[in-house]
Amino acid sequence: MTAVDSRARDPVDDATLALLLEVAGTPKPGNVDRRRDLDDLRFESFLGGAVGARDGLELAASDEGSVGDAFERGVAGMADRAGTNTQFGCLLLLVPLLRATVVGSPAGDVSPSGDLDPDAVDRVTRETTVGDAVAFYRAFERVDVAVADPPADAAELDVRHGSDAAPALRDRELTLRDVMAVSAAPDDPDRVPDRNAQEWVEGFPRTFRAAEWIRADEGPLTDRAARAFLGLLAAEPDTLVAASHDPETAREASARAAALLGGADDGGSTGPLDPSDVDADAVHGADLDAAEALATAFVDEGINPGTTADLTCAALYVALRRGAEVAR
């Protein structure tokens, strides 16, 4: 068999594989993974959702349709197959990454020299329109998504309004990137920002950093994904945990993840590591056996770091584009 240039591979296939490897990665404490279902969410729903999202992913990797339309179609297909929200946040990150992968190339093709980098995806998010924002809001009508309340001065922009928010979006001329900027910088400094929204406005720094953790790691990709998940969670409190519990619970969850990293101080830590302390060595030294116990504890406590799983999925996609391969 000849060596494969990973850039020649279909980016839609890579995105689908990232969705599948994300949910298979184990242990990812608090989330559905290869070894765990949640009471109201099953592994097989994720398989259905990943397959159902295909049309939206293909739209994202073409020059037809906007980023917002591609996202809405992906969510609709996911929800149709899965019957529930499985990977809404993953799709929110994958869609601009896919578009950035094919930017500057003929429709649907990948430029052989078209490296996927933070600048490319930043250009994609900067080019989003008010129409993309409206499509994003429509996507919330397809499935139930756990979200926090919007800032007081943005009540009419609550995503739970769905398409009813369209007049307000048009009135304020808010693009999808503008909408993300609001969620990325909450007015209350104690509040945990929306990490996915931060990725959108900051050039996907978490995604690209964790992609390098995965690419430079060894062993099966499902293990590497689990270690990257722990690194991401250790670095910053999870948005979904904060929204469904409170910021303090989210900070504690990150501290518990940090204690499992290589070289981490596992006694007396009261908060997450400084993000700059979570490096590749710490991530590659993560103790997945100890993470099994944390997975059991998080499920028992109802702690579900779902946003960290989204970031892990996006990182898997970038790692696949950069040559990571499933274990042989």
Added chain:
Amino acid sequence: MTAVDSRARDPVDDATLALLLEVAGTPKPGNVDRRRDLDDLRFESFLGGAVGARDGLELAASDEGSVGDAFERGVAGMADRAGTNTQFGCLLLLVPLLRATVVGSPAGDVSPSGDLDPDAVDRVTRETTVGDAVAFYRAFERVDVAVADPPADAAELDVRHGSDAAPALRDRELTLRDVMAVSAAPDDPDRVPDRNAQEWVEGFPRTFRAAEWIRADEGPLTDRAARAFLGLLAAEPDTLVAASHDPETAREASARAAALLGGADDGGSTGPLDPSDVDADAVHGADLDAAEALATAFVDEGINPGTTADLTCAALYVALRRGAEVAR
């Protein structure tokens, strides 16, 4: 959400989901499943293989390319991603089923009235050519596939010859269906026939029977797939077990599976049930807890009923076309 007409769904998505649900279905004694890797075969390789097979599945569901070309492309894409043989036999069954799904429809579309039935898939296999047979042989050059020796008078048709067998195939004017007919009816009556080849020449009776077991069953599809696997294995000795051990081991493995079915006599059984004794009630009553122990035992003994897994995958595809849905 409105009800979905499953026939309006993309058959390629259904085939991909069948590949994923097959490997996720657990316990499937002796095979890789959601809870088990084998020493030389990992779950994540199957995820890669299912994604990589996409191009071949799309070719099968179009009116371009022959059935043989679609199969070869599917195997090549699977092997490229997985780096090994994950679901060769599944693809051998899915490709004609996909072609039958779209027969009589415009390219790539599904006729709203186009029910997938044994007659449709039988027509597809009858229309295969010598070129399809040559492509089938070429596919064996892509991956290592465990096969039994051919009959003595067909040594030059050993699939392990790959494309070197092309002159013999052309000389004897053997279509792909003809090749399957040889494997389906071994000259030695003690030998276990190739079940996949039998499906090809008999109109897929095992596939359609097990599809109805799955469709009429309850609970998650991964559980239904596991029960259907036990039913198929109980009904007939597995080809791969016979090839890698011997026919007697294959018969014993089937008897051990039969003992786990509902209403089965679990004492003193020395051979597989008569196929006609394995009905939907017996399959739906299969004891999956007891099957966990059998899964451990089969792995320890190196018993891998891979052909039965292929049939389970094909049955999942037909069940999805007929409206089966992932658990909600």
